[in-house]
Amino acid sequence: MSTHANLTKSEIRPLNVLYIGIDSISRLNFIRTMPKTHEFLANTGWVDFKGYNKIGDNTFPNLVAILTGKQYSVAKCFPTQIGCIDKYGFIWTDYQKLGYVTAYAEDESSINTFNFNKKGFSQKPTDYYFRTYAVAMDHLKKKKVDEMDYCTGPESSGERILNTAKDFINTFIDYPNFGFFWMNSFSHNKLNSPTRMDTKVAKFLEDIYESGYFNHSVIIFLSDHGIRFGNVRSTRTGWLEERLPYLFLWFPKWFQDKYPEKYYNLKVNAKSRLTTPYDLYMTIQDVLVLSGFKYNIKSSEGCAACSSLLDQLPSRSCEDVAIDTHWCTCFGYKNVDVNQEIVKRASNFVVNNINNVITSHSSVAKKCAKYSLSKVTRAAISIGKSNASKAYLLIIVETMPEAVFESTVTVVNGSITDRSYLSRLDSYFAHSRCVVGDLQKYCYCK
Ligand SMILES: [Zn+2]
Known part of the structure; x- marks a missing residue:
């Protein structure tokens, strides 16, 4: 609690930032398997990114790009070394230093992004860090579905993460908050499995919408890549979908009115530009500036040409934005x-x-x-x-x-x-x- 004990309530509030992520879902598979959630996003006016292209194979490189702007394979140390990941420079630390309460939670402890085949964090990375909670879930009675711990105790694992996110934003409703919540347990292995959680994810979004949270928040609803293995990968759409995860962004209505040009740029970029996880990193830095903080935006080390999605982006090639040919969907x-x-x-x-x-x-x-x-x-x-x-x-x-x-x-x-x-x-x-x-x-x- 020490880092936010001195926070004061303020009428003019900086924007909250909330990431809700579900692993291994392409944009098209999101529309197919989670129609209720998709309908909610469409009806409430989220911005839908059609050319959001992954930059690495699996979860780790893509989330490192989103949260640090770095390409991990050229970082100075490897995440198999103890203490390496702590040095990456996560965007949540910048928010924390400016007075935000921060949280990070993820289900399915055996494949957690920063721990799977890696040493994880040596120090608690956020004010509220739920790794130990996820490990404790392993001791509950489990029901496996598609080789994942779909249920842990009386709840589904994904539901636990959504409930944790809801508790976090409700607890800190009067303070600036930054939350990163990631789910693997109902989407990682099979193409159709996200369907099971469609109603619950839609309900979660509806609940926080009703609570008024949307009025003060930027919300990033995203995946990291599409399904990477299995029969669908031998199809042409499987090749495309692996490379094109879904990304939807929410900015409050007052933000849209206050910054009409920026919001226009966002919509153009979503519809007709190649966009990357590095751009998302730049955008979330931009949010600090637009929230009124004196904050120096750092360029992305993984992609010097990448830029906030609120900027007017030029037409770009994969080479321009550090996407390797193997992942490129432009041709x-x-x-x-x-x-x-x-x-x-x-x-x-x-x-x-x-x-x-x-x-x-x-x-x-x-x-x-x-x-x-x-x-x-x-x-x-x-x-x-x-x-x-x-x-x-x-x-x-x-x-x-x-x-x-x-x-x-x-x-x-x-x-x-x-x-x-x-x-x-x-x-x-x-x-x-x-x-x-x-x-x-x-x-x-x-
Ligand atoms: Zn992944």
């Missing part, structure tokens, strides 16, 4: 014959890369089998790029031992020059337990 692909010579070379190149990633972890590499190419499932070439000599080949391969990988290979004048990130399209939890960390995505334990 499409058309299928090519998998028997082409270049496809064969590219496929072997991808499998060699996977084996090289494994052998680079010299201390544990011997625990993992060496992959060989079994089958090229799909090969497709980029369309809509202006540089005729340069193209991207999207390659999906199946291997022995059995795994499915996707990679985007750069081809210049017929030569393979570079590979980008790799996606793992099948679920690997069951046979990667002999190693820890990011290597799990690649390792098939012997």
Whole structure:
């Protein structure tokens, strides 16, 4: 309590900030599986971002970008080191220093964003930090659905997070508050599973709307990426949806009236601009300035060109805003014959890369089998790029031992020059337990 004990009630209040996040839901899958929640957002006038593109594979890089503006893979330390994550510089600390009460809570303790294969925070990152609460939930009677702890004790795990968020904002209704609330337990593994919580999420939003909270708050309703594995990933929409999570923003009506140009920019950016988690980081800094604080906005270390979503953004390419080709949805692909010579070379190149990633972890590499190419499932070439000599080949391969990988290979004048990130399209939890960390995505334990 010490950090906010001296807060005073004020008639002119800075904007509260509330993130409500649900893991692994694309914009399209949100509309399909959570129609009641979507209808509420549409009826109350939220801004719906159609080109919000993820910048990394899974939860961690995308949330680090949102909360710190950084690309974690080039950070000075690795999150597998104790105390590393504490040094990242989270935006909630800036809010806390300016007198906000802060909170962070997440369900499904085994895969919490900053703890899964990582060391987590050494120091409590926010005034109210619910990691211990999430770990304590593990001792309750559980009901697993889709391999996740859907129910813990008498509540569903997601409901606990929503109730925690509601308690937090009701408790600090008279004070500026910043809350980050994240749910995995009903969305992470299966495409249709968010449906189960649609009514409860809609009710939560309706309740805080009725309470008047919306009048004083910026609300960020978001996901981090779409479904990353399973059958849907072998479809074209599955490729797109993995890369395009939903993002809806709420700004109060008085804000819209006070800053009409900024709100206009927001709507244009939502409808017709490529936007990123780094832009969201910049926006939440902008909120501090617009709330009247003397605050120096820091540029995003992960994307120097990224900017507040309330600014007039130019048309941008993925290169402009630090989105790797593998995650870029700005150009499409058309299928090519998998028997082409270049496809064969590219496929072997991808499998060699996977084996090289494994052998680079010299201390544990011997625990993992060496992959060989079994089958090229799909090969497709980029369309809509202006540089005729340069193209991207999207390659999906199946291997022995059995795994499915996707990679985007750069081809210049017929030569393979570079590979980008790799996606793992099948679920690997069951046979990667002999190693820890990011290597799990690649390792098939012997
Ligand atoms: Zn995620």
